[in-house]
Amino acid sequence: MEKTIRDIAKYCKVSTATVSRVLNSPFEVKEETRNRVLEAIKKFNFVPNNKARNLAKGKGNIIAYVTSFEPDGAFKNPHKFEIMSGIQKVLEAHGYLMLLLQVNNNIKMIKLLFENKTISGFIIHASSLTSELEKYILQNNVPHLVIGMSNKKTDLSWVDNNNYLCGKMAAEYLHKIKHENFIYLGGEEEDNTNILRRKGVLDYFDKKFLDVKNYKFVNTHATIQDGYKSLIKLAKTEDIKKFNSIICANNHIAVGVLRALNDLNVKVPKDIAVITFDDYPFATYTKPPLTSVSINMYQLGMTAARFLIDKINEPNIEIRTYITLPRLIERESSLLERK
Amino acid sequence: MEKTIRDIAKYCKVSTATVSRVLNSPFEVKEETRNRVLEAIKKFNFVPNNKARNLAKGKGNIIAYVTSFEPDGAFKNPHKFEIMSGIQKVLEAHGYLMLLLQVNNNIKMIKLLFENKTISGFIIHASSLTSELEKYILQNNVPHLVIGMSNKKTDLSWVDNNNYLCGKMAAEYLHKIKHENFIYLGGEEEDNTNILRRKGVLDYFDKKFLDVKNYKFVNTHATIQDGYKSLIKLAKTEDIKKFNSIICANNHIAVGVLRALNDLNVKVPKDIAVITFDDYPFATYTKPPLTSVSINMYQLGMTAARFLIDKINEPNIEIRTYITLPRLIERESSLLERK
DNA sequence: GTGAAAGCGCTAACAC
């Protein structure tokens, strides 16, 4: 038989208010009474009903992580998983729960869940953010945090990696290993992340007044096949070996590039060093393993969750933050004999 | 200003009961009244408070998907993502929401969320199921559904792929392409899935009274590196070419195997056909692309969700089901010239 | 320090 706060109260010969106090602000209750109540709670294995509690308190404890999941999403973007993990970790520590919401460009569900008080706040993957959703959030003061918007102008709160810095680090590294004649194989032109990283690369060389003779930017889709094709195609019109490094916007492209270089009989890293961004798990599985500017998506998720909790408590704060420094992980694809 | 059912009632000059009826069983209300109420609801953009609703009804609409997420989990087991997607899809269609729960061998959170009425049911990934959790579920009649338990003796409800059939299909296929002298590179010995698939392979050959001269079972870890090493090691004591096919328990192993065969100068599929189970996205990215007995994890998730909803409505039904037939997808790693 | 009582926003008998 399910116990309620009333049963406990009756059993202890106190009022329900006292039991409630023991639950919520135990030190307002005399120690002796408190202990009696606590014992009864233990004895009857009483757990207060969360729905009733939230209703009475006028608050909730559920956050939604809004994103889309393509069938092979786990492979295309393992980051979402890590982000999710980070979010979950922090939320749990703060007594919040994480709900998963998939949106297909329709924000009805989001509105409903917010308005019917099921969800107290939203963490939104930038790729799932429409302008309609942005407008709704702003107009209705919806507690939110967007993951990944750094170069868009917006009044929303967000956290993101410092992709510009990622680019700079990649360039700095190539400079250090003296392989500055690069090919940059980028994702789609309009991709924010890509634009920033590319800018980081260019700015580094500019500011250093480096005389980079040969460099080339090539756009391609972020897949193994397209990475492969792009390089093979380039090799038809250019002498690949006049470059001595390739920066791949992403791990998939890099896998394709390694394969193409193999077929073109170009030695990695001797002839050409290959480096990439994002350290997907399979970056270490390639032949040779990939040097990569790695970002910590787990951290990103944790940060987002923390800020969202802040924002729920203080809806008017604005958050726009870059988090955690990227880290360059050197592996064989760029590891040269040098003293 | 937040509207409640009372505001709507007052505005329409009806009782709150009537408004509630319009919300819950509209056809018990006279059309004219109903329309008046509906209009007011629209006018004030009224959305009933779900917490109050659930409290009054004594039910909830949140389901938890219980699993663990390793940092590179998305890569190691992309299936969890697909399962999750399938679950979410069905739940949403039935008005349920999906909460994500990570467990680290501690079931406290699960107990709490069940007992405090936050969660109405659990879908549990078999790998996260401890005997303690199993016991708790059974003793407390917790609505649940386990994904993937097919060969364990248990009183829990579960759905799973027919892994035995997967094994049979693999064997049947090798028979068909006349490459019956197989090496079976399996995951850990104790892995349920693996045991069943292996049994499927053996039974097929047994029942067909096929005279398979050379075959060999090798245990290895489900990683690229271990797949590679196992085969290289085997090649030191055996003439690999007396086998004409390799069955890999999983895509990671298969990638390692392809790499090893390449280094051993064995041609795939001419000398040895390679097939594997589970069609991870990168199965098509290997060289050559992998033939695979594919299972539909999205479907598995959908089925689990459907059954869980049944179980919530009828806690005493028991569910033990194999779902969707595996499908053999033939790719170059086993594609022989034949008429 | 503790209790009585009025909510939180809704549903569901039970009347009429």
Next chain:
DNA sequence: GTGTTAGCGCTTTCAC
């Protein structure tokens, strides 16, 4: 058909 009323299980004033 519709209204009255008593909950759902908890929190929180406001007295004492």
